[in-house]
Amino acid sequence: MDRRNFLKCMGMVASCTLVGGRTEAATAEDAADTYGVLVDTTECIGCRECEDACAEANGLPAPDLDDDGVFEQRRDTSETQWSVVNRFETSEGYEVFVKRQCMHCNSPACASACLTRAMTKTKEGPVIWREDKCLGCRLCMVSCAFEVPKYEYHNPNPRVQKCRLCWDAVREGEQPACVENCAGGALEFGKRSELLEIARTRIYANREDYVTHIYGEHELGGTGWLYLSAVPFEQLGFRTDLGTTPLPDLTKEFLYAVPAVLTLVPTFLLGVSKVCEGRAEVAERAEMAEMAEMAEVAEVGAKGS
Numbered sequence: 296m297d298r299r300n301f302l303k304c305m306g307m308v309a310s311c312t313l314v315g316g317r318t319e320a321a322t323a324e325d326a327a328d329t330y331g332v333l334v335d336t337t338e339c340i341g342c343r344e345c346e347d348a349c350a351e352a353n354g355l356p357a358p359d360l361d362d363d364g365v366f367e368q369r370r371d372t373s374e375t376q377w378s379v380v381n382r383f384e385t386s387e388g389y390e391v392f393v394k395r396q397c398m399h400c401n402s403p404a405c406a407s408a409c410l411t412r413a414m415t416k417t418k419e420g421p422v423i424w425r426e427d428k429c430l431g432c433r434l435c436m437v438s439c440a441f442e443v444p445k446y447e448y449h450n451p452n453p454r455v456q457k458c459r460l461c462w463d464a465v466r467e468g469e470q471p472a473c474v475e476n477c478a479g480g481a482l483e484f485g486k487r488s489e490l491l492e493i494a495r496t497r498i499y500a501n502r503e504d505y506v507t508h509i510y511g512e513h514e515l516g517g518t519g520w521l522y523l524s525a526v527p528f529e530q531l532g533f534r535t536d537l538g539t540t541p542l543p544d545l546t547k548e549f550l551y552a553v554p555a556v557l558t559l560v561p562t563f564l565l566g567v568s569k570v571c572e573g574r575a576e577v578a579e580r581a582e583m584a585e586m587a588e589m590a591e592v593a594e595v596g597a598k599g600s
Contacts, residue, residue, distance in 0.1 A: 326401040326420075326487055326517055327486070327487055327488040328486060328487075328488070329401070329418075329419060329420030329486070329487055329519060330419055330420040330421070330460070330465055330484065330485065330486060330487070330519070331399065331420060331484075331485070331486075331487040331490055331518075331519035331520060331521060332460075332471065332473075332474060332482055332483065332484050332490070332519065332520050332521070333482070333483040333485075333490040333493060333494055333521045333522075333523070334393075334394055334481060334482055334520060334521065334522045334523070335480075335481050335482075335483075335497070335523045336391055336392070336393050336481065336522060336523060336524045336525070336531065337391075337504060337505070337523065337524070337525050338479050338480055338481035339380070339391070339392040339393065339394065339479055339481040340392065340478065340479040340481075341366070341380055341382060341390075341392035342360070342478045342479060343358060343360050343365075343380050344360070344476045344477065344478045345378055345380065345394055345472075345473035345474075345476060345477055345482065346358045346360075346376065346378050346379060346380060346473075347360060347476070348472040348473050348475065348476035349376075349377055349378040349396075349458070349472055349473050350376070351472065352461060352464075352472035353377065353459075353472075355375055355376060355377065356375050356376070358376065366381070366382040369381050369532060371395075371442070372395060372396060372397075372443055372445065372457065372458070373445050373456075374445040374446065374447045374454075374456040375456070377396055377397070377456065377457055377458040377459075378394060378395070378396040378458060378473055379394070379395050379396075380392055380393065380394050380395070381393055381395065381532060383530060383531050383532060385525075385526045385530050385531075386526065386530060387525075387526060391524070391525070391526065391530075391531060393522075393531050393532065394473070394481070394482070395532075396443070396457075396458040396473075396520070397422060397441070397443045397444075397457045397458040397459075397460070397520075398441050398443070398511065398518040398519065398520045399420060399421055399422045399458075399460055399518060399519030399520060400416075400422065400515055400516065400517070400518045400519070400541070401416075401516050401517040401518065401519070401541070402416075402515070402516045402517075402541035402542075402543050402544070403416055403422045403439075403543075404438040404439060404440065404515075404541075404542035404543055405422065405434075405435035405436075405438050405439045405443075405444055406422060406435070407438070407542070407543035408434040408435055408437075408438035409434060409435055410430060410432065410434070411428045411429065411430055412425075412428060413425050413426070413427075413428035413429035413430070413435075413455075414435045414444070414455070417462060419462065419465050419466060420460065420465075420487070420519050421459055421460035421461075421462040421465060421519070422459075422460075422519075423459045423462050424444070424454075424455045424456075424457065424459070426454055429454075429455060431453065433446055433455070435455060436455070438542065440515060440534065440537055440542060441534070443457050443458075444456070444457045445457065460519065461473075470484045471484060487517075487519060487521070490521055491509065491512060491521065494509045494512075494521055494523055495509070497523060498523070504525055505523055505524065505525055506524055506525065506526065506527055506528075508524075508527075508528065509521055509522070509523065510522040510523075510524070510528050510533055513539040514534075514537045514538075514539065515537050515538070515539070515540070515541055515542060516539065516540060516541030516544070
C-alpha cells in the first residue's frame with residue numbers, strides 16, 4: 296500500500312471510530328423511552344422455559360429442559376445459546392435462579408467500538424448485530440464488560456452471536472419470546488421508565504423481600520435489562536465493580552483524538568520527509584556543481600601547463 300492509500304484508509308477508520316462514539320453516546324438520552332425487561336429473581340423457578348423459547352425463536356439448538364445437571368456449574372451464554380439460567384446458593388441458605396443474556400446497555404460499549412456500526416443500538420432499545428456490515432474484527436467482544444458477544448470460530452462464515460431482544464417482534468409490538476413464555480412470571484417487558492417505577496414500587500412495598508438496589512438502573516450508565524433481588528447482587532454472580540459511567544464516555548477523549556493521530560500526524564511526518572528530501576536534493580545539487588567547478592578548474596590548469 297502506498298502512502299496515499301494508507302492515509303486514506305487511516306482517515307476512514309478514524310472517522311468511523313469517532314462517529315460511532317458520538318452516536319452511541321447520544322442514544323443514552325432517550326433511554327427512558329426504549330424497551331427493556333425487568334427480572335424479579337425472587338419469582339424465577341428455574342424452569343428454563345425462557346431458554347427453550349429463545350432457541351426456538353432464533354433457530355438455535357433446543358436445550359434439554361430435563362437435564363438438572365446444567366445447574367451444577369455456572370454457565371455463560373454462547374454462540375448457540377443466547378439465554379441461560381444459573382442457580383446460586385445464597386448466604387441465607389436457599390437457592391436463587393438467575394437468567395442471563397445480553398444486557399442491552401443504554402450506551403453500549405460494543406456498538407461504540409464497532410468501526411462499521413455492524414453492532415448498533417436501535418431506537419426501540421435492543422442492541423443488534425448486522426452481518427452485512429461486520430468486518431470480523433471482534434472489538435465488540437473485548438469491549439463488553441458483561442462478556443456477552445460470542446464468535447463462531449468453527450463456522451466457515453463466522454457470525455457474532457448474542458441476544459437481540461427479539462427486535463423484529465418488538466418492532467411489531469410483540470414481546471420477546473423469553474418474556475412471553477416465562478412460566479414463573481419473573482419477566483416483565485415494557486418501557487424502561489415504566490419498569491423502573493414497577494421495580495421501585497415492589498422494593499418499597501416489600502422492604503423485607505428485596506435489597507434496595509435495582510441492578511441495571513445505573514450500572515455503566517444503565518441497561519435495558521433490570522434486576523430485583525432479595526440478596527446482594529454479588530451473591531448472584533453480578534459484577535458490582537462497574538461504576539455508573541458508560542464505557543464509551545471513558546474513552547471519548549481518546550476517540551476524538553484518533554482522527555488527529557491517524558491523519559494529522561502521518562501528514563506532518565510526510566511533510567517533514569518531503570522537507571528532508573528537498574534539503575538533501577539541494578545539497579546534492581550543490582555538491583555536484585562544486586565538483587563540476589573543480590573539474591573545470593583542473594581542466595583549465597592542465598591546458599595552461
